[in-house]
Amino acid sequence: MPLNSVDFPASVIRLENGLTLIHQEIAATPVVVADVWVRAGAIAEPAEWAGMAHFLEHMIFKGTDQLPPGVFDYAIETQGGMTNAATSHDYAHFYITIAADMLAQTLPYLADLLLHAAIPADEFSRERQVVLEEIRQAQDDPDWLGYQAMSELVYQDHPYGRPVLGTAEILQQRSPEEMRCFHQAHYQPDQMTVVITGGIALEPTVAMVKHAFRGFAAPSACPPAAIAPVPELPGVRREILHLPRLEQSRLTMAWVGPGIDQLETAYGLDLLAAILAEGRSSRLVRELREDRQLVQDIGAGFSLQRECSLFTIQAWLEGDDVDRVEAIVCDRIDELAAKPISDAELARAKRLLCNDYAFSTEAPGQLAGLYGYYGTIANVDRCLAYVPTLQGYTSDHLQPLADRYLTPLRYVSTILHPA
Amino acid sequence: MTASLLQAPRLHRTVLANGLTVLVLENPVADIVSARLFIRAGSTLEVAHQAGLVSFLMGLLTKGTERLSSMAIAETVESVGASLGTDAAADYSVISLKTVSADFAEIFALAATLLRQPSFPLDEIELERKLTLQQIRSMQEQPFTLAFNQLRQAMYGEHPYALPGIGTEATVSAIVQSDLIDFHHQHMRPDNVVVTIVGRITPEAALAQVEQALGDWPVLPQPAPVLALPAVTTAPTCSAIAQETNQAIVMVGYPAASVTHPAYAALKLINTYLGNGLSSRLFVELREKRGLAYDVSAFYPTRLGPSQFVAYIGTAPENAATALEGLRFEVERLQTTVLSDEELQSAKNKLLGQYALGKQTNAQIAQLLGWYEILGLGVEYDQQFQDMVAAVTVLDAEAVAQEFFHSPYISLLGPEDFVAPVAAAQD
Structure with missing residues (x-):
């Protein structure tokens, strides 16, 4: 696309x-x-x-x-x-x-x-x-x-x-x-x-x-950064931490997505995050917080970085429910690839993200931040592709994307429990 | 910079026949409309055994009406990508919404319905209670919040300002549906409501939508009940919470003036001088020159009732005593050290400049105008506040410091080995 x-x-x-x-x-x-x-x-x-x-x-x-x-x-x-x-x-x-x-x-x-x-x-x-x-x-x-x-x-x-x-x-x-x-x-x-x-x-x-901005000093030699490639996740990596003074457990599940060299794909993952857990009528919030009441809150995050993007699901919940919620999220992640996303759900997610974009460019400082960010990690005019790219997505485009990047077979899970 | 919103000829203020106040400011720049529905009812209207009621009630407004389920409300808002939320403060509560202009009429009508006809469904009450109780417990995870709650409790005693707006485990556990219905009936009424609408919308269209959604809201014959608030007595204390944190939190709180008190503008100015930004006195003296902290600042909330002037610092536990001494020294030195004209002018420029920068988005403007109106200050206060700040003299600042900066309430949090000796030394 x-x-x-x-x-x-x-x-x-x-x-x-x-x-x-x-x-x-x-x-x-x-x-x-x-x-x-x-x-x-x-x-x-x-x-x-x-x-x-x-x-x-x-x-x-x-x-x-x-x-x-x-x-x-x-x-x-x-x-x-x-x-x-x-x-x-x-x-x-x-x-x-x-x-x-x-x-x-x-x-x-x-x-x-x-x-x-x-x-x-x-x-x-x-x-x-x-x-x-x-x-x-x-x-x-x-x-x-x-x-x-x-x-x-x-x-x-x-x-x-x-x-x-x-x-x-x-x-x-x-x-x-x-x-x-x-x-x-x-x-x-x-x-x-x-x-x-x-x-x-x-x-x-x-x-x-x-x-x-004139009179820059001549560049000096400096020990170079040795940048290892972003590793492929070999399977499920799980870590449990016990922290003092914690009143509530947390579950964070993370998947790695493409970086700025595949921007349209990254934007598709942003849509999937909104479908899963942006707002009360999204899939995970509705099921896990409103209906089954297994979590205090749940949200999805998508952050775009230069070398790769990061897709996360984070839940605040009782320690006893962590395994169950993690299994349900895996199921719902699997469903994204297996079943078509309804037009209404897709339209809702698109409007949420497109309006968020409009709302986040209202003041000069917000606009400068957006341009500076894109100018630094990609090309500044790429941010303009955000809304049209989202609008072009259909369920047929998103399902393979979910299949490729969001699998219950390879992800990271970090769990915090009260000590 | 924008001197005054009032000078903008586009600001329209109307009072409907039922007493509801409407403020509209047309701003066609972006395709966005922001609105606020303010209610003159905050947590100060709660009786002690119902602390948290207003916050609980506001959370439930979006969870069901006579005709709409919680999920139907969420779907209506989210399907057009709008935002709609509620909040409860000490002196007021508010419904906020933001839409692209084409969706405004629909979402505003929904917000009006939420305000007028909440049904407080029993299952939603129980879910909200469960989530609220967990949120109260989660405050224990945040050292700053814990230290501030401790300070507030010590300073306000029986006054409602003593408690966080969310209430306590005991009070929230006891709220029943009829409490919500009664409070809503008594306080959510047109003469207690201010609606502000700012953005790409004509005043005529905005007013017509308010009329349609809220114009037939009947007036209640009896006035809204008021609570007799207990007087706040001043008897400074030092309290400490022992926790094995990496940083100690040190806070000092001085009882301070309400927004209607003549000292208000001077205290805001002193707050700016001491605690606002990278060039503020506390930042320069305690962070830049002495490396005691990453976070050091002051705040002075705008309150209809007796407010508080708070300075705080997060520091290595072994520096707690030094930091406390430093905070007190910087605040209390203003009793005896008169600011230079340049220091005062700099603080004025900073306060007024940042005040202007706080009016950049439609949402910020809608919040500010409606807030002044709901506090009873009127939209004119936008200009009056700036005039009052400009008029403060160095002698005013000194007099105000002498009036308010006596012995502070002290709140400490950190490892016992470090904070206990500091607390003991205060006796």
């Missing part, structure tokens, strides 16, 4: 230095969002540097030779703006939301931080304490622990299996020199996408971005 595309409303410009700029003016909006995406997530780390990409995201805010720590945050926030950042396996991104007329003054600061992060040694040691606190906080969250356990089982030695936060042990051994090396190797124009959306026209945006 070909990917259908409609006219892309944003401008995509490749600057001379290799930097990609994506811009979309939104009329009648007094706000502008600048969201800079860098292909320097956890996947770019050598295994012994795990956590470096995320730690660097913190250190970016610690200033440059021109800009002492805290000056950037203060400048943005005292102009009524907001700034923050996030790191995942495929990317790190940094964004500001600010009144449109303040962008010209503040964008050069953001660019300076990203291009010329100084990573001072004393700030490095202090900020490491902050990241260690972040890790401690995560370790008190049973759902984070469960997610990490599931990821390790699914991805084995592939970097997607490592926590983005890294570990305290590894972080203690890292140095500012190593971080500067990682920064200089990856924060390069060909790895970077600047997205600007909101109340600003194209022409001043291009001039502003060209001016701010």
